[in-house]
Amino acid sequence: MGKIARGEWAWAAGFAALVLAATTLPYLVGGLSQTDGWRFGGFVLGVEDGNSYIAKMGQGARGAWLFTLPYSSEPQRGVPLFEFHLLLGKLAGPEHDAQVWVYHLARILFGFALLLVSYLFLSEFLPDVRSRRLGLVLVAVGGGLGWLLALFGLDRLFGSLPVDFYSPEAYTFLILYALPHLAAARCLFLLGLLAYLRGRGVVAGLALLAASLIQPLSVLVAWVVIGMDIGLALLPARLRHIAKHPLGRPYREASPWDAIRMSFAALKTISISAPFVLYTLYLFSVDPLLKQWNAQNVLPSPHPLHYVFGYGVLAVFGVGGWRALARRKPELARFVAGWALAVPFLLYAPLTTQRRLMEGFQLPLVALAVLGITNSVGSARKRGADRSDDRSDAFSRQLPGADRSDDFSRQPPGAPDAQAAAPRQFHALLIIILSVPTSAILLAGGIAAARAPAEPLFHPADQLAALDWLSHHAQPGEVVLSSFETGNALPAYTPLVAYIGHGPESVFLAQKLPRVAAFYRRSTHAADRRRLLDDGRIAFVIFGPHERALGDFDLNSVDYLRGRFTSGDYAVYEVTP
Numbered sequence: 001m002g003k004i005a006r007g008e009w010a011w012a013a014g015f016a017a018l019v020l021a022a023t024t025l026p027y028l029v030g031g032l033s034q035t036d037g038w039r040f041g042g043f044v045l046g047v048e049d050g051n052s053y054i055a056k057m058g059q060g061a062r063g064a065w066l067f068t069l070p071y072s073s074e075p076q077r078g079v080p081l082f083e084f085h086l087l088l089g090k091l092a093g094p095e096h097d098a099q100v101w102v103y104h105l106a107r108i109l110f111g112f113a114l115l116l117v118s119y120l121f122l123s124e125f126l127p128d129v130r131s132r133r134l135g136l137v138l139v140a141v142g143g144g145l146g147w148l149l150a151l152f153g154l155d156r157l158f159g160s161l162p163v164d165f166y167s168p169e170a171y172t173f174l175i176l177y178a179l180p181h182l183a184a185a186r187c188l189f190l191l192g193l194l195a196y197l198r199g200r201g202v203v204a205g206l207a208l209l210a211a212s213l214i215q216p217l218s219v220l221v222a223w224v225v226i227g228m229d230i231g232l233a234l235l236p237a238r239l240r241h242i243a244k245h246p247l248g249r250p251y252r253e254a255s256p257w258d259a260i261r262m263s264f265a266a267l268k269t270i271s272i273s274a275p276f277v278l279y280t281l282y283l284f285s286v287d288p289l290l291k292q293w294n295a296q297n298v299l300p301s302p303h304p305l306h307y308v309f310g311y312g313v314l315a316v317f318g319v320g321g322w323r324a325l326a327r328r329k330p331e332l333a334r335f336v337a338g339w340a341l342a343v344p345f346l347l348y349a350p351l352t353t354q355r356r357l358m359e360g361f362q363l364p365l366v367a368l369a370v371l372g373i374t375n376s377v378g379s380a381r382k383r384g385a386d387r388s389d390d391r392s393d394a395f396s397r398q399l400p401g402a403d404r405s406d407d408f409s410r411q412p413p414g415a416p417d418a419q420a421a422a423p424r425q426f427h428a429l430l431i432i433i434l435s436v437p438t439s440a441i442l443l444a445g446g447i448a449a450a451r452a453p454a455e456p457l458f459h460p461a462d463q464l465a466a467l468d469w470l471s472h473h474a475q476p477g478e479v480v481l482s483s484f485e486t487g488n489a490l491p492a493y494t495p496l497v498a499y500i501g502h503g504p505e506s507v508f509l510a511q512k513l514p515r516v517a518a519f520y521r522r523s524t525h526a527a528d529r530r531r532l533l534d535d536g537r538i539a540f541v542i543f544g545p546h547e548r549a550l551g552d553f554d555l556n557s558v559d560y561l562r563g564r565f566t567s568g569d570y571a572v573y574e575v576t577p
Contacts, residue, residue, distance in 0.1 A: 004123050004132075009116070012136060016115035019140045020108045023177045026446030027104060030457060037461050038453035041489070042100035044446035045178040047456045048488050052502050053181075055491035056082045057099045060089025062476065062495055070491035071502040072289065073479040073536045079283055079290065084181045084214050096493050103180065110183035111176040115140055117187045118172065118363060121194060125325065125332060125367035131374055134428055138366045139172050143438030144310030150441070158303035163310045163355075164438045170310065170358045173439045177446075185215035189360055192222055192269070197335065201265035205272025212276040219277050221359045224346060226266045228338030233262055289507050294352060297504035301347040301354040313434050314369040317427070321371030336364045373427045459489055462568030463544060467493040469565040469572060470540060478539040481516065481532075483546035490542075499536050512536075521551035530560065533575050544570040 030040040043050030055070040064086060066078025092102035115136065122135040146162025149155055155162060168174035168182055175182045192207035212219045284290045301307075326333035339361060346357035449457055467490060470480065476495035480487070487501025500506045500516055515532050518524045520543075532538070543555050548569075555561045555573050565572040 004120070005129075008119075008129055008132065011133065012116055012119040013112075015133075015136060015140070016112045019115065019176060020111050022443060023111070023173075024104065024108065026443065026450045029447050030450035033451050033453055034458070035453055038458040039461060039464055040450070040453075041457060041459055041492075042103070043178070044450050044457055045174070045442070048502060050178070051488050051492040052505060053085055053103065054096065054099050056085035057089030057092060057103065058094065058096075058491065058495060060086030061092060061094045061099065062089075069289065069293065069505050069507065071487065071498050071500065071505040072293075072507045073497055073499050073538070074289055074507065076289060077287075079287065081280070081283075084184065088180075106180040107176075107178070107183070110180045110187065114172070114175065114183040114187050117190050121190045121363055122367050122370075124194060124197065125329075125364070126370055128374075131370050134373075134432075135366050135370045137432065138314075138369070138435055139363060140176065141173055141439045142362075142366065142432075142435035143171055143173065145313065145434065146306075146309060147437040147441055149309060158305065160302035160306060162438070163302055163306045165442065167355050167358065169356050169360075170362060171438075172362060173442070177442065181214050185211050185218050186360060188214070189218045189222060190363070192273070193225065193360075196222075196226055196265060196269055197332070199261060199265050201268030202272065204265070204269040208269065208273035209276065212273060212280070215359075216277045216280045217353060217356050218359045219273050221346065221357055222273075223270055224342050225335075225339045226269060228342045229335045230262055230266050232334050232338050292507040293504055296507065296509060297352055299353045299355050301358075304344075307347070311365060313431060314365045317370075317372035317431065318365055318368035319372065320375055321368035321373075324371050324375040325368065336368065339364060369431065373424060373431065455485070456488075460568070460570075462570045463489070464493065465567035466542060466544070466565060466570040466572050469567075470494050470496060473564070474540055479537050480540045480542060481519065481536065481538045482542040482544075483516070483520075483550060484513070485546045486542055486544060496540075499538060517550045519551075520547050520553050522553045524551075524553070526558070529558075533560070539575055540564075541573040541575065542570065543573065 026044045027042065030042070030044060034040050041047065041051065042054070052070070056067065059067065059070065064078065065083075066080055067082045067086065068076045068078050088102055088106055089099060092099040118139050119132060119136050122132050122139070126132045126135055143164035144162065146155075146164040149157055149162045150165075155165075164171050166174070168179050172186070175186060188207045188211035192204045192211060195201075195204035195207060208219045208222055211222075284294050322333060322336065325336065343358065343361055347354055349357065351357070463486065470490075471494045474480070474494070474496055477497060479497045479499055480490055480494075481499045482490065482501075484500050484506075487498035487506075490496060490498045490501060498506070500509060500512050503509065506512060515528075519529050519532050533541075541555065541561060555571070556563060560576050561573040562576050563571060564574045
């Protein structure tokens, strides 16, 4: 790793602050766009999940240390999941607005930390200041070519959005924009891998253990990456020919001592980080509600061509970068090669959460792409020259503040670096131009949506009045029946449970949706309506515009529903014995 000077950290911190300020703009616009009739909910991206995060924070604010599904009416025992959000709720207190503020403060703080840790990770691969800065820009605001698909009307190619528009595991910008818990988990994930690369198995294990408390799947990815690295290092001699360098030079073979050291470091890393991952797997295998939640939490990887559009530009430059890395730091090249080989199997493994297993791969791919940019031009100037290998990073010696002690930056005396500067700058500008538009579209779209009060980003004042009444008159934990849309907001504003309201977290949602729709229809048999109220342990029923869209049943026509509150188009009914 090249030494990181204090000035580099200052630049990285300033850039991180600028990016986080930009991602905060839509939320500030949303707050300023509130009117007497519309209140901003605090989210512009992934609103349904955003409300669920606030609901979890609300549980923590009310003293919970164990999580229960706020969108499922079934009796539950608490489980040690989502501790990140429960802790944020304890910091924020019970008020919704305070919880939103604390959530975004955490987004900014952990997003800032993530960019600094990303810079540290990139410095393991990149030898000089300019390369690292370009790498951090691409990690922070880079995307794929999804914007081109959208431009040509192919935004639903193969039945899926472009992956850079919705997968935070694949693109850091989405984490910075909306997801503080993934920012915290990514920090620990990267620190764990860095510690492993430096042979510090205990430190790596502790970092991944902490990551497992936030996002256990990221630890599974780390285990696979480490396992692939060990596997390639121990590759039998008869198979070495398949692991040759593309230029015909074989990998530097790991010595027996190196192999033993790596194996012990990996064993320590995995054993220390395993307990909570294994406990989580156990919970999801024995708890029927968690099993059903996991079955509904389907996050498939899109068609492989979406990843080609998403990462194709980086891969084109990355091939040359990997060759340069294999010449200079074969151990790192082997590590990245193992990760790259594992990615297709992770993405299409027989799991419900396939796309989450892309965790973090953007960073080594960006590092390889930047290395490719900074090496390919110099090599092309003198094809076939034996010393071209040493000249591949020659420009870095002439950079102000570059670390000349790093073996990447060796350069034959008198190498004409200036001849390659313009092509390198062109390639760097090209990759930025191709990568940034998706993030710019997401940011501009968030600002535009935040300027126009409407659901789901905003909530009608009458709806919030009904939820406020429930907060003060219902007992915490009681179940409320409503439409899916109203139910999604309900646990974020009240200490109550929504019968339906979230895709994965409303267990048995496919069976519940038609029953809810039937409840609000006039033609439904009275016994079926009462059966739903009894089966769901429902204490209150909301009737508003979304419920009215489901049917025309008059809730005042039955004696087991008593009107308790009305505000505009919204009414709250209590279920009586």
